Amino acid sequence: MRNSPMSPPGSFLWSRRIFLTLLTGFVLVPVYVMVSSSLKPLADVTGKFRWLPSSLTIRPYIDIWSTVPLARYFVNSLIVAGAATVCSVVIAVFAAYAVSRYSFRGKRVFTVTVLSTQMFPGILFLLPLFLIYVNIGNATGIALFGSRGGLILTYLTFSLPFSIWMLIGYFDSVPRDLDEAALVDGCGPLGALFRVVVPAAIPGIVAVAVYAFMTAWGEVLFASVMTNDTTRTLAVGLQGYSTLNDVYWNQIMAASLVVSVPVVAGFLLLQRYLVAGLTAGAVK
Amino acid sequence: MTTTVPAKAEVRENSPGTADGPRRRPGRIRRIGLPYLLLLPALLLELLVHLVPMVIGIAMSFKELTQFYIRDWTTAPWNGLDNYRMSVDFNAPVGEALLHSFLVTVAFTLLSVGLCWLIGTAAAIYMQDTFRGRGLLRALFLVPYALPVYTAVITWVFMFQHDNGLVNHVLHDQLGITDKPSFWLIGDNSFIALLTVSVWKGWPFAFLIVMAGLQNIPKELYEAAALDGAGMWQQLRRITLPSLRPVNQVLVLVLFLWTFNDFNTPYVLFGKTAPEAADLISVHIYQASFVTWNFGTGSAMSVLLLLFLLLVTGGYLWLTSRGRRTADA
Numbered sequence: 001m002r003n004s005p006m007s008p009p010g011s012f013l014w015s016r017r018i019f020l021t022l023l024t025g026f027v028l029v030p031v032y033v034m035v036s037s038s039l040k041p042l043a044d045v046t047g048k049f050r051w052l053p054s055s056l057t058i059r060p061y062i063d064i065w066s067t068v069p070l071a072r073y074f075v076n077s078l079i080v081a082g083a084a085t086v087c088s089v090v091i092a093v094f095a096a097y098a099v100s101r102y103s104f105r106g107k108r109v110f111t112v113t114v115l116s117t118q119m120f121p122g123i124l125f126l127l128p129l130f131l132i133y134v135n136i137g138n139a140t141g142i143a144l145f146g147s148r149g150g151l152i153l154t155y156l157t158f159s160l161p162f163s164i165w166m167l168i169g170y171f172d173s174v175p176r177d178l179d180e181a182a183l184v185d186g187c188g189p190l191g192a193l194f195r196v197v198v199p200a201a202i203p204g205i206v207a208v209a210v211y212a213f214m215t216a217w218g219e220v221l222f223a224s225v226m227t228n229d230t231t232r233t234l235a236v237g238l239q240g241y242s243t244l245n246d247v248y249w250n251q252i253m254a255a256s257l258v259v260s261v262p263v264v265a266g267f268l269l270l271q272r273y274l275v276a277g278l279t280a281g282a283v284k
Numbered sequence: 285m286t287t288t289v290p291a292k293a294e295v296r297e298n299s300p301g302t303a304d305g306p307r308r309r310p311g312r313i314r315r316i317g318l319p320y321l322l323l324l325p326a327l328l329l330e331l332l333v334h335l336v337p338m339v340i341g342i343a344m345s346f347k348e349l350t351q352f353y354i355r356d357w358t359t360a361p362w363n364g365l366d367n368y369r370m371s372v373d374f375n376a377p378v379g380e381a382l383l384h385s386f387l388v389t390v391a392f393t394l395l396s397v398g399l400c401w402l403i404g405t406a407a408a409i410y411m412q413d414t415f416r417g418r419g420l421l422r423a424l425f426l427v428p429y430a431l432p433v434y435t436a437v438i439t440w441v442f443m444f445q446h447d448n449g450l451v452n453h454v455l456h457d458q459l460g461i462t463d464k465p466s467f468w469l470i471g472d473n474s475f476i477a478l479l480t481v482s483v484w485k486g487w488p489f490a491f492l493i494v495m496a497g498l499q500n501i502p503k504e505l506y507e508a509a510a511l512d513g514a515g516m517w518q519q520l521r522r523i524t525l526p527s528l529r530p531v532n533q534v535l536v537l538v539l540f541l542w543t544f545n546d547f548n549t550p551y552v553l554f555g556k557t558a559p560e561a562a563d564l565i566s567v568h569i570y571q572a573s574f575v576t577w578n579f580g581t582g583s584a585m586s587v588l589l590l591l592f593l594l595l596v597t598g599g600y601l602w603l604t605s606r607g608r609r610t611a612d613a
Contacts (some may be wrong), residue, residue: 007411020407026484029419034440050453095325098323114326119541121565121586123570124338127579153332156482157329218433221547249442253439268423
C-alpha cells in the first residue's frame with residue numbers, strides 16, 4: 001500500500017489531517033457558493049448572504065440564456081478554443097519532433113526564443129498585434145481583427161511554447177529504435193512520426209491538448225479587445241450580467257457553472273494524462 | 285556505402301520512398317530542410333503574434349503615440365527617450381504611480397508565489413503515500429486550477445461583496461471579528477482580496493508539478509534511508525526536498541512570471557480601474573494605454589517591465605544553476 005517502507009510517525013499523520021482538512025475547506029467554499037447560489041431565488045442573493053437557500057429553484061438556469069446571448073458566446077468559445085487546440089497540438093507535434101529527432105543549425109536559438117516568449121507581458125504586444133491584424137485586414141481583406149480567426153491565431157501561440165517544450169521531453173523518452181525500425185520498414189520520417197512516435201506519446205499529447213484548450217477558454221485580455229458583438233467569447237460575455245442595473249448574482253453563478261462544467265469535467269477525466277505527461281516530459 | 289545492409293545511422297538520415305529508390309540518398313536539401321520545414325509553422329506564428337509585435341512595441345515606445353496618430357502609428361513623431369524619462373520620473377505623477385504599482389506588484393508576486401509554492405508542495409508531500417480518499421481529494425484540489433479564470437474570480441467577487449457577500453457574513457455576522465462589514469474590493473483590503481484569489485487559483489499548479497516531480501524519485505532511495513534508520517522527517521529533508529530542486533527551479537520561475545504578468549485576475553476582480561492598494565503593473569499599463577490613449581508611454585512602460593523580467597529571469601537562472609553545479613561537484 002505505502003510508497004515508503006516505514007510507517008509515518010503520529011506527528012506526520014496529525015499534521016496531515018489538519019492541513020488537508022483546512023485546505024479542503026479553502027478549496028470547497030467558493031465551489032459551494034457557486035453551486036448553491038445558482039439554485040437560489042434572486043432575493044436570497046441580493047439580501048444578506050445565507051448558507052442555505054430559502055427555497056431551491058432552477059429559474060436562474062433558464063434565465064441565463066435570455067439575459068445575455070449566452071448560447072452565442074458559448075458557440076464562439078467552443079469554436080475558438082477547439083480550433084486553437086487542434087492547430088496548436090499539430091504544430092507543436094511537428095516542431096517538437098524536429099527538435100527531438102534532428103540536429104540542425106539554430107536548434108538552441110529556436111527553443112530558447114520560443115520559450116522566452118512565455119515571459120513577455122501580454123500587454124506589450126496587445127496593441128502592436130491589434131495594429132498588425134488591422135493592417136493585414138486592410139491589405140489582404142482577411143479579417144483578423146474582431147474575427148474568430150484572429151483570436152484562434154492568437155490563442156494557439158499562447159499555448160505553443162509550453163506544448164513544444166513538454167512534447168520535446170516526451171518524444172525524447174520514446175526510444176529512437178522504434179522510429180528507426182519504422183524507417184527501415186519503409187516509412188518516411190512523417191510516417192515514423194505518425195505511426196510510431198505519436199501513438200507512443202499519446203499521454204503527452206492529451207496533456208498538451210488539455211492545456212491548450214484551458215488557455216484559450218479562460219483568456220480575458222485579448223478577448224475583451226479583439227472581439228465584437230457577434231464574435232464575443234464567454235470570457236467577456238459573462239461580464240454582461242454584472243454591468244446591468246441589477247446584478248443577478250444567482251444567474252451569474254449559474255452561467256459560471258454552466259461554462260465551467262465542461263472544462264472541469266474534461267480536466268478531471270484527463271488529469272491522469274496530464275500528471276503522466278508532466279512526469280515523463282516537462283518535469284524530467 | 286550502397287551495401288544491402290546499411291549502417292543504422294545512414295538509415296536514419298535516409299528517407300526511403302523517394303523517386304530514385306529506397307536505398308538512394310535523397311537530395312541533400314531535403315534532408316537538411318526537413319527539420320526546418322517541421323518548425324516553419326511554429327516559427328511563423330511566433331513571429332507574427334509575439335516577435336514582430338514586440339519589435340513594433342519597442343519602436344512605439346520611442347514615439348509620441350497619442351490618439352491622433354493611432355490610425356497610422358508610423359506617422360507619429362519620434363520623441364527619443366521622452367516616454368522612458370516620463371515613466372521613470374518618480375517625482376512626477378506618472379512615474380510615481382508606476383513606481384507604486386511596481387512595488388505593489390513585487391510584494392504581491394513574492395507573497396503569492398511563496399504561498400502557492402508552500403501550499404502546493406506541502407499538499408503534494410502529504411499526499412505522496414496512498415490513503416483512503418486520496419484520489420477524490422486530488423481531483424478536488426485541481427478544481428480551482430481547472431476552472432476558467434473568470435468564473436473563479438467572479439465567484440470571489442460575489443463572496444467579497446459588502447452587503448451580500450459570504451466573507452463579511454462570516455467575519456462580521458457569524459464570528460464577530462470585524463466591528464462592521466468591510467469593503468474588500470476597494471481600499472487597502474483589496475490587496476488581501478487579490479492575494480487570496482491568486483493563491484486559491486494558483487496553488488494547485490504547484491501541487492500538480494510537485495506531484496509529478498515526486499513520482500520521479502526512485503523508491504530505492506527511501507528504502508535505503510529507512511534501512512539506515514532515517515525517520516519520516518529526515519527522509520523528507522534529506523531525500524524529498526533535494527530531489528525536487530530541479531523541479532522547483534522551473535516551477536518557481538514559471539509561477540513568478542505568470543503572477544507578475546497576471547492581468548486576468550485583477551481585471552475581473554476590480555474592473556478597468558484597480559484600487560491603489562492592488563494596482564498590479566499589467567492593469568496599470570493597460571489603463572495608461574487604453575484609458576488615457578497614450579500608447580507611447582504605455583509601450584515604454586511595457587518595455588521597462590520586460591527588461592526587468594529578463595534581468596530577474598537571467599539572474600535567477602544563473603544563481604540557481606550555479607548553486608546546483610557546485611552542489612553536484
